[in-house]
Amino acid sequence: MQDPDQDESLERQIDQWRSYLRRRQAIHSVDVAELEDHLREQIAALVDGGLAPDEAFLVAVKRMGELDALSREFAREHSERLWKQLVMPASESGEPPRARTEAIVAVCLAAAAALAIKLPALFGISLDEDLGFYARNLSFFVLPLLVGYFVWKRRADRATLRWPAAGFVGAALLANVFPFAPQGYTEALTALHLPIALWVVVGTTYAGGRWSDGAGRMDFIRFSGELFIYYVLIALGGGVLSAFSALIFQAIAVDIEPFLESWLLPCGAMGAVVIGSWLVEAKQSVIENMAPVLTRLFAPLFAAVLLTFLATLLWTGRGVDIERNVLIAFDLLLVLVLGLLLYSVSAREPQAPPGAFDVLQVVLVVGALLADAVALWAIAARISEFGFSPNRVAALGMNVILLVNLAWSALLYIRFLRGRGPFSDLERWQTDYLPVYAIWAAIVVIAFPPLFGYI
Amino acid sequence: MEINKDLIAASSTPIVLGILAEGDSYGYAIIKRVRELSGGHLEWTDGMLYPVLHRLERLGYVEARWEVAESGRRRKYYRITSRGRAQLAEERRQWQAVDETLRGLWSALSIAIRYGDVASTPVPQGV
Numbered sequence: 001m002q003d004p005d006q007d008e009s010l011e012r013q014i015d016q017w018r019s020y021l022r023r024r025q026a027i028h029s030v031d032v033a034e035l036e037d038h039l040r041e042q043i044a045a046l047v048d049g050g051l052a053p054d055e056a057f058l059v060a061v062k063r064m065g066e067l068d069a070l071s072r073e074f075a076r077e078h079s080e081r082l083w084k085q086l087v088m089p090a091s092e093s094g095e096p097p098r099a100r101t102e103a104i105v106a107v108c109l110a111a112a113a114a115l116a117i118k119l120p121a122l123f124g125i126s127l128d129e130d131l132g133f134y135a136r137n138l139s140f141f142v143l144p145l146l147v148g149y150f151v152w153k154r155r156a157d158r159a160t161l162r163w164p165a166a167g168f169v170g171a172a173l174l175a176n177v178f179p180f181a182p183q184g185y186t187e188a189l190t191a192l193h194l195p196i197a198l199w200v201v202v203g204t205t206y207a208g209g210r211w212s213d214g215a216g217r218m219d220f221i222r223f224s225g226e227l228f229i230y231y232v233l234i235a236l237g238g239g240v241l242s243a244f245s246a247l248i249f250q251a252i253a254v255d256i257e258p259f260l261e262s263w264l265l266p267c268g269a270m271g272a273v274v275i276g277s278w279l280v281e282a283k284q285s286v287i288e289n290m291a292p293v294l295t296r297l298f299a300p301l302f303a304a305v306l307l308t309f310l311a312t313l314l315w316t317g318r319g320v321d322i323e324r325n326v327l328i329a330f331d332l333l334l335v336l337v338l339g340l341l342l343y344s345v346s347a348r349e350p351q352a353p354p355g356a357f358d359v360l361q362v363v364l365v366v367g368a369l370l371a372d373a374v375a376l377w378a379i380a381a382r383i384s385e386f387g388f389s390p391n392r393v394a395a396l397g398m399n400v401i402l403l404v405n406l407a408w409s410a411l412l413y414i415r416f417l418r419g420r421g422p423f424s425d426l427e428r429w430q431t432d433y434l435p436v437y438a439i440w441a442a443i444v445v446i447a448f449p450p451l452f453g454y455i
Numbered sequence: 456m457e458i459n460k461d462l463i464a465a466s467s468t469p470i471v472l473g474i475l476a477e478g479d480s481y482g483y484a485i486i487k488r489v490r491e492l493s494g495g496h497l498e499w500t501d502g503m504l505y506p507v508l509h510r511l512e513r514l515g516y517v518e519a520r521w522e523v524a525e526s527g528r529r530r531k532y533y534r535i536t537s538r539g540r541a542q543l544a545e546e547r548r549q550w551q552a553v554d555e556t557l558r559g560l561w562s563a564l565s566i567a568i569r570y571g572d573v574a575s576t577p578v579p580q581g582v
Contacts (some may be wrong), residue, residue: 076506
């Protein structure tokens, strides 16, 4: 008869040994299972031979060999495991079959999105003639399917879906009921702001029940950044595919450009959103996030450009030339700097002490604020001359929202650098601010068209 | 007596394939069989057998399957394939050639020792 206490301590020891093995990248969980079977058999044989269980464990572990040497040997045989693979057949690596189901679901939803954008064409609404219709409704072809994907993936219950569904239906009504002037400003503004508002709605389903939690919103920010990068990569691949197919069909004197323009481009653009989302979800724990890497790379360069710009401005004493698009340009600058800030925040270890990169971030943010302040000053001085057009109000509103965010971020960051506050304050500020963008975008979509007479 | 690592590594393929040619088996049983056969001279580090098995599987010499053993645990069994048998035959030819060469050498040496030639043969110095 074996002593149950000893059995328990043996199990604990085996658990510990297993967790050591699991940490080795080259040894997969199936291999751990195989080695564990070996270890248990060996222990049983040794106990039969008269050893106490813990002695048997020690001997068996010793015979198994040193972990470092073992994992080196596994790495030599399975060198591909040191390269983290994203698209892998799930059958043998011991992953659950759900990974394959997910791939099928994602591809089906992507195909549905690709078909959805061709649906209006059945009713005589063509891409060439009714560009406005497509611009206003772009979000509705793909985002509901993306929501469907997250609902499926998170196994969300129906009740939580009510608000997102209501948001989508309401937005679809507004976008199509308002009597927009053809190719007017307000139509363009709606087309631009609707996706922003709805993207945050997608975020609530992405986060599942964790939207009210700052960490859930931060995950959505990370997801958005990675999706953007994957989307750009897929778009690049799509460009190569189009160019290549155009070339080879040209060789046999067939012009496939109409097909590329009316099918490959719109269908691909829609499907890629779902496929990109699926890839980001699948890779989440497998591959390093790209957005923070790019941030590290470009934050110093942008900081250098901004500082040079400010220095040149001071040196030459030139005023900012108020051209038509200058406000938009400074909006984009703020968006960019905010993105750089956001993605470095998203990847930063909150407990780490302030470092050189943090100082650089502050320099970048303060530089952007100064540049924007100069531009705003120039614009404010002459805005009465221009009057308020919907474009200008929308751009100004966005500018103010970004300015408030960055100014407060700079303050929190400086406080952190001086050791007066935790880094998590900055993180919370950023995640709490997310709904503000959605609310502003919703205001532009809902209030601007009637306010400015649908011009 | 301890057999050196290179020799163990080189002989691991024919030994594992040979044991599997006797019948399907799994890691622990293979190690046990090696110990039996070698009279304890071939001391394999147990864990090192598995990368070898995985390599043979990748090369298509063996096939693996998971089964539930009588202990109730899941266990990975290996079976030799026809390619594995062909490889085993090939290894066997090579090892026999090595063995014959060495045998010839050993017997020549033992004759030489008997006649005392070795003692008078100058040993090369400073190599």
